[in-house]
Amino acid sequence: MADADILKVEGLTKVFAGLTANEDITFSVARGAISGLIGPNGAGKSTLFKTLLGVHRPTRGRILLDGRDITADSQQQRCRQGLCCTFQIAESFHDLSILEAVMVGAYSRLSRRAEARAAAREAIAAVGLSDWEDLRYSELNAFLRKKAELATALATKPQLLLLDELFAGCSHQEIAELISLIDGLNRREGITFIIVEHVLHVIMSLCAKVIVLESGRILEVGSPREISTSPAVLTAYLGEDYDADEHQKFGR
Structure with missing residues (x-):
């Protein structure tokens, strides 16, 4: 129990x-x-x-x-x-797309690319960013970066x-x-x-x-x-x- x-x-x-x-x-x-x-x-x-x-x-x-x-x-x-964390300022994935960045979180528990991509897309959808998954972090405003980092954390389950x-x-x-x-x-x-x-x-x-x-x-x-x-x-x-x-x- x-x-x-x-x-x-x-x-x-x-x-x-x-x-x-x-x-x-x-x-x-x-x-x-x-x-x-x-x-x-x-x-x-x-x-x-x-x-x-x-x-x-x-x-x-x-x-x-x-x-x-x-x-x-x-x-x-x-x-x-x-156990995972989001930080106040998200700058780690400046050159990655949202999808690529969130896949980094998924790789903490998954080894296959297709599985990590699917898990990343599920997390991205959970925070309402599916329409932006191909945008790079450098193209996001501060609020969207916060949501993207939250998605990365969620991808670690x-x-x-x-x-x-x-x-x-x-x-x-x-x-x-x-x-x-x-x-x-x-x-x-x-x-x-x-x-x-x-x-x-x-x-x-x-x-x-x-x-x-x-x-x-x-x-x-x-x-x-x-x-x-x-x-x-x-x-x-x-x-x-x-x-x-x-x-x-x-x-x-």
Whole structure:
């Protein structure tokens, strides 16, 4: 029987040359849930994401994916086990077409070209880019690049997908489209998401649980409503002199 929690992080600490970026981070993510990871700039969100992905090795602690300890696994091993990420700025495939770039993701689990092409086209269709699959990344605007990178991640068949500021720089209409897309992928495909995001409307709209980091430690964990009205969280974001108008703006 599968564990109810797809991800468990236990006492995770990362120290760089004497500087502690993450300290004693412990949390779990329920299978099939959408969780948010927020915090002021410098709170340690990027370090935590990179440690989960295997870019950094933790100084202490461990990471369990689907009940298996992956703390010492490589990035490639984690990808094959269903852990993938999209990044805020997609530039890796500048000279490739969308189809070619998404096939790179499919090759993480498939070896035959025809199978990778079919899987890539399925992922491209899932994000609504079928009509653009022959365009090169260099021809895409920022929003289409975000969708193309999401398709590349989907082609790896992730169980758990980390979204690193996917919504950054998007218009209100684009944000609404991405919210609908992520919600649909979660409901139809059962993909679990962790979202790092400064656009708090996204966190409030999508997430069942929000993890708040400050100065490398977990400040608070709760529902979006609980987090949006927490004095500790408001102080971390807005400073000790926040007022009622700022409070209301945060919670929207």
